Amino acid sequence: MDIQFYNTLTHKREPFAPIDPPHVYMYNCGPTVYDFAHIGNFRAFVFADVLRRFLELAGYEVHQVMNLTDVGHMTDDQVADGGGEDKMQVAARRLKEAKKSGKLTAGDVTNPDDPYQVARFYINAFIEDARALGLKIASDPPNGSNIPLNMPRATDHVGKMMKLILQLVENRHAYVGSDGAVYYDVQSFPDYGKLSGNTLDRLRTGAGGRIDDQHQAVKKHPADFLLWKPDKSHIMKWESPWGVGYPGWHIECSAMAMELTGRETLDIHTGGEDNIFPHHECEIAQSCGATGKPSFSRFWMHTRFLLVEGEKMSKSKGNFFTVRDLIAKGVDPAVIRFELLKAHYRSNMNFTMKGLEDSASAVRRLREAAAQFEKAGGQAPTSVSHPVIDDFLAALADDLNVSGALGVVFKWLGEVHDDPAQSLAVLRRVDSVLNVLRVSPSAAGSGDDNTAELCKSLDAARASKDFAAADRIRKELQDAGYEVLTSKTAGTTVRRKLI
């Protein structure tokens, strides 16, 4: 199959072929765990999941790693090395306030001053959300600690980060500044700027890049970035050859990507577009500087920003949604997943309530079709080849054209299906990528024995004109998460509310 992906590194579409087929080694920059992940964060994670599932359907074996950034980095890391306040401290303060006001119900943060407890609280929340949205990586068998094997915590890999820094010092890509911190020497790496376009020339003239003047005196070049910061007072700290302190943000991903995949050159590295600079630019400089390899990842793929009702999401505007906010409002997680995956990853996505309703209709249509095929055809064969699967794959092979792929599926659903067993098998193959048919175990669709009994009682109450009883039963069904439908022929039926 001819797969083409847009590569941020080369600024063009390129044929995709892994280095060691059928294996594909993919690293996704995961969440910082100082807060609940919002839907913008999850857009990038759902994208990575769809990418993985597509490659698997196309016959590849994908080794996916997504990190959890639990080292307490600084609020100004994007613009200044070690500047601002420690993010874990900010999170601890927030949890303390939540505890005081009784908002924090999770009993696992007994001491908000312990940064490991704070991180653990948000890691658990993230994994719960990721599982609700059907991310495959989050459903890997747990290693006894509830954290999937391929979701490494940065605090568990500081040793590997130190090794990389030592290697960089040895290779003369890093030096100890006059303040005692270890910095990467960007002038030692001619490819710096290739990914983002922020070359040293452009950075020097201030065009397009953000550089930090504050540390100019101690660094060789203003764009040199932090690898290790000695700081005895930091909330999380480790012994190192450069004194007690903590690692820079970027070195985490280089270390964990290489350690967990066992590769010095990856096939695919993903993240949000805000990761391109400085984070991914720095990851490339560090990794190639340490290994001497010409490339850290063959493909770099980035999702664009998510807007809400046409505006940038912000807490002050009140248009800021976490996944758990939406689930608490009664939105089925599969609907959130569908909404996040349906727009092309390289266009800004506009998250709207109308869009969410459309996604709910689409998920319902897919689930109803699966239920109908199941009813008419029994068990689906385990393997099937079908032009719809070929067309679905061909659309996704075109730089993950999800809307094209969905178009194929919905057009086919509208056609006559005279082999329901085969149709069910096709739908299940398609759903191995979409993963919305049974992403939520509580969303089975049309209820169970108990709801069927209640529907019968409602019809009986109405027939005997006991409207008070009918209202009571209707309310009971609605409270259990169902829409109550009435038809002259079938009487009362229910269907699970998706939104």
Ligand SMILES: [Zn+2]
């Ligand atoms: Zn990263």
